Amino acid sequence: MDVFIQQVINGLTLGAVYAMVALGYTMVYGIIQLINFAHGEVVMVGAMVAFSVIGALAPSGLPPLAIVLVAAGCAIPVCMLIGYAMERAAYRPLRGAPRLAPLITAIGVSIILQHLAMLIWSRNPLAFPQIIKVESYHFAGATITSVQIAILSISLAMMVGLAALVYRTRLGTAMRATAHNPQVAGLMGIDANRIIALTFVIGAALAAVAGVMVASYYGIAHYAMGSQLGLKAFCAAVLGGIGNIPGAMLGGVLLGVVEALGAGYIGDLTGNVFGSNYQDVFAFIVLIAVLVLRPSGLLGERVGDRA
Template identity: 60%
Template structure:
């Protein structure tokens, strides 16, 4: 039971990060019908920008509390990622909006490689130690006393940064839901997703809506990048590839184009990965484990696409007029 509960907590932490990233994929696809494969690298830019800001602040004022450094990192990463996402849409995708679908897809891959190369030039190839000073001691949530065959105390625990990741992710997901459903820009996004042509006849500027969608997704990716770097204590130029690929998997599993599907898919993928990796490691005596948890993520993708190609919650994007 203790292993099961611990893996559930680990899965929720992973899933919260995947859900934040997946929201960027699904929002852009819902409004534009485009898979932005550079989205994971926007996450990486956010993490490295936060690293630079936090390192500079630590050098100027040593001994600052961890939450101050992390706040500075977030306040740097969010606008940087929003600006990068806006630039990507304006420079790379907008000129290809009426091009065949393959052209933006190839462009997205090119943008991804370009961002990785620029990050490698600016920050180098080495792993960078993320300068957070948050407490690392885990907080025990549940304690299991010794029992038959087990002569030691077992605990289910969570670290302060993991609590922060889950809390911030949930708050941002709630905030995004309110923005999409209750605000003027959210209504414009939904109208543009239904039909850009008809939305423009109603006084909505599709270019503005699409740019805003990219920027909101970029801001979420910036938060996710800081959280990933803080959770693993490292940042590097290639760190966005695997989380981006898994978040895309989560968006597809949940039903790409559906923000609730992205949230569900992200949390589900994190739980499947964590439970699969944890129990596989236990059953094989540690021979297999967390290093093989990627298998479960993509096995779920294959299974869902085979049984339900539209994803668990389907797709809410209609044919465009």
């Protein structure tokens, strides 16, 4: 039982990160029906910027928590800027083009970002500085670390904040209106281009936080870390129903738990025919299953016809 509890804790932490990244995919898709495959790279940039800032500030003797907050505080604006630049330079010129064009552009942007990061931060896997001492807490035979608690609570807070932004503010209303019908929203005096750019920027901010969290969780950052994470988060977004914000949150958390439990128990269930190396496969099995059985995703009634 304690092993099971531990696996669920592992899965929830992983899922919280997936959910944060999945939100970026789903928000953009909800508004312009573009799968922004460069989103995973924004997560990577967030981690890398934080890596550099922590590296620069670590010898200064500031309290570790302050350093990490400053690092996140630097990573977020950098990622927001990248999100904005991406939308402005790569996607806006293709508005109204066939859907394949921006999709391929997104893959191109992803490759560019990856290689720029490789030039700046080298191709070595970087040891993400562990300046805050990790405390472990034990309960019911399971262990939860302070980093896991931080990831869970920060992502919960950010998701609540996002939900409040989207469903309780004028900006959120404008976003939802644009998602519903950009032309009509435009007639109502909403600047659709501005809203779309803002969506990218908000998604990028979430990605930056996710990047810092995932790098400090695993203690490693790498210029190619974003692609796999991005794909998993994309699966999570599809699982929840792409374009649907609560769906992305639910999909992310579910996918994390499915992965952890799957990797933990597949060996026993199949008599060691399949092993834990199939961990990464679960996300894609889920993706296929969802596309076959329920293309609109768990909560994704609204954009089902478009998916």
